[in-house]
């Protein structure tokens with residue numbers, strides 16, 4: 001190319017040079033997303049210090065071996081990716097008692113490229129999986145931010161085939177940020193089990209309403225179930241799940257297949273279609289319970305029975 005330019009004795013337009021794939025510097029990369037914290041830092045720090053902890057104990061990961069050395073397998077830890085791509089991880093797992101670490105503390109209140117949880121799995125002393133998500137109700141990062149997380153891990157020489165992404169979408173912006181002052185009154189969110197109780201009751205009433213030929217009532221219950229899966233469940237903190245399990249596929253099947261299928265059946269008032277769609281939905285309920293290691297919460301697959309099953313086992 002230099003020769004060509006020298007030969008022509010003119011400077012060629014940039015577009016031509018790029019198109020010719022030569023030594024011109026690559027165009028600058030698009031800036032990475034940065035997220036600001038939605039909660040003030042000071043009250044967070046105060047809580048941490050009151051618990052006798054110290055923000056300087058945050059783990060600054062330097063390489064893949066740090067992951068194995070510093071994190072207990074199967075436990076989830078808060079992490080942030082700083083604007084300089086450094087990954088900072090809480091020294092206590094999210095379920096550890098007396099854990100007052102939070103994403104703003106790890107980032108010292110500043111903007112981050114990513115914030116969420118990190119969990120490792122080991123096999124024979126080696127790193128088998130590194131699982132990350134973008135769940136942070138102080139930063140509300142997008143799923144896209146996980147690219148920065150993966151880039152930071154790759155830069156630490158974490159083997160690419162161990163990297164896994166977990167989609168735990170919390171609909172942050174519909175929610176107020178975490179309470180920061182002890183004086184603020186915040187309604188406690190219902191637990192996953194409590195939300196499930198409403199789904200269970202509605203599924204039971206739906207079945208009984210269908211049996212009683214009260215099809216409007218059955219359709220109403222289905223609408224309510226649909227709303228619960230669409231609006232409430234995604235924002236409800238998950239109970240502890242077995243390592244590596246994601247319940248997202250069951251939610252997806254519920255909304256994209258089971259609900260519309262049962263609605264069509266109920267509207268058609270075809271008893272056979274209703275039986276089939278009801279059974280199919282119950283299968284998704286039970287599939288998720290089994291995945292969540294709660295197979296003993298058995299949903300009956302015929303309308304009219306109690307939910308969950310309570311009849312004596314054979």
Ligand code: HEC
Pocket residue numbers: 191192193194196197199200203239247248250251254281282284285286288289292294297299307308
């Ligand atoms: C996406 C996964 C998922 C789907 C789909 C699902 N469940 Fe659940 N369900 C759970 C989990 C997880 C629990 C345990 C909650 C806990 O441990 O707090 C649960 C708990 C329950 C409980 C026990 C509640 C209690 O605390 O007593 C019932 C009853 C129940 N589900 C019924 C249903 C019915 C009926 C459906 C289908 C219409 C359904 N579930 C669909 C995940 C799911």
